Amino acid sequence: MQRLIERERGRASSVTAEQMAAGHVPQLELTTAEERRVIALCSRRAAKSTGICDLMALDAEANAGVQLYFGATKPAVRLSIWENIWKPRCKKFGFHVSHNETMMVSRFASGALAAFTGTDDVRHVETYLGNKLRRAVIDEAQSQAQSLLVPLVTRILPPALSPAKSSTGALLGKGGQFLLAGTIPEVPAGLFYEYWMRAQGWRKFNWSRFENPHMGTREEQMAELEELLASTPGLTIDDPMIRRDWF
Numbered sequence: 001m002q003r004l005i006e007r008e009r010g011r012a013s014s015v016t017a018e019q020m021a022a023g024h025v026p027q028l029e030l031t032t033a034e035e036r037r038v039i040a041l042c043s044r045r046a047a048k049s050t051g052i053c054d055l056m057a058l059d060a061e062a063n064a065g066v067q068l069y070f071g072a073t074k075p076a077v078r079l080s081i082w083e084n085i086w087k088p089r090c091k092k093f094g095f096h097v098s099h100n101e102t103m104m105v106s107r108f109a110s111g112a113l114a115a116f117t118g119t120d121d122v123r124h125v126e127t128y129l130g131n132k133l134r135r136a137v138i139d140e141a142q143s144q145a146q147s148l149l150v151p152l153v154t155r156i157l158p159p160a161l162s163p164a165k166s167s168t169g170a171l172l173g174k175g176g177q178f179l180l181a182g183t184i185p186e187v188p189a190g191l192f193y194e195y196w197m198r199a200q201g202w203r204k205f206n207w208s209r210f211e212n213p214h215m216g217t218r219e220e221q222m223a224e225l226e227e228l229l230a231s232t233p234g235l236t237i238d239d240p241m242i243r244r245d246w247f
Contacts (some may be wrong), residue, residue: 015093020054024214026207027051031058033203036174040181040205041196047212048181048205052137053085060112061095064158065134065176067114070138070152074118078104081139082116098121119148126174133160133176141192142182149191153180184244201229221246 021028030040030051042048056067056130073075082104090097096109112134119138136157141149161176180202182192195202210218225246229235235242 008049013074015058015095017054017058020058020089020093021051022214024051024212026211027054030085030205033179033205034177035203036177038177038179038205039196039199039202040179041094042181042183043208043247044183044208045209045212046207047134047214049081049139050085052139052179053081053089056097056114056135056137057086057090057093057097059135060097060106060108060110060114062110063134064111065113065132066169067112067135067137068133068157069114069116069137070119070139071116072118072120072143074121076103076140077116077118086114086116094136119144119152133157135179136161137179137181140183141180142185142190143192144192146190153191153195166211186240187243210247 017028017031021031024047027050029045030038030048031054033055040048040051052069056069059065060067069077069081070073071081087099088105088115090099090106097106099106106114138144138149138152157178161178163175180192180195185193196204209215210221215221216224225237225242229237
């Protein structure tokens with residue numbers, strides 16, 4: 001496999017962000033975001049995690065560097081992201097990449113590395129933090145334990161994302177991208193919610209599953225929601241859970 005990677009070096013996939021988004025406009029905007037600080041607050045089934053994986057894969061195919069993806073737990077990341085989104089997307093769109101199944105690390109022909117883990121396994125990624133990171137993603141940020149999320153966001157990751165400096169002290173490049181993503185938390189509190197509401201200098205994305213064309217038309221999704229409400233006594237369209245997860 002390593003020989004294959006070496007042979008394919010420099011031959012980046014011709015797939016585009018538009019092809020990967022396949023008509024999902026909000027997802028495309030996230031996939032092509034170039035700002036250093038990005039935050040996305042979406043409903044369930046909005047395809048934000050798919051957009052994040054597309055962003056990472058497109059960048060890794062063309063540029064060397066290390067990208068880290070954090071989910072809530074390592075087992076959840078393996079099941080929901082690594083197996084269900086990341087590897088299938090890489091295969092579907094023909095990226096030149098090999099996967100280390102044990103470590104959940106992908107190596108691209110460009111020299112890029114994409115590592116996946118949970119915030120419950122920070123020690124695993126500390127080996128990547130000695131050098132400058134190209135991107136750090138914390139997904140499902142609303143569900144992260146604050147004791148883990150706060151030090152990651154405020155202390156551990158920012159130095160690794162800072163732009164490098166020359167011998168004269170001049171900045172080299174703009175630094176790595178920091179991306180926080182999640183849904184509305186059950187309680188309006190916590191670092192992710194505070195950043196969404198008050199933080200300055202972050203490009204913000206917000207959309208619902210109704211804007212995901214791969215979930216069906218709005219009419220089809222509303223029919224599914226009405227079926228759920230009719231089959232669940234006491235549940236209404238105004239229930240906070242429905243507002244969070246659907247809208």
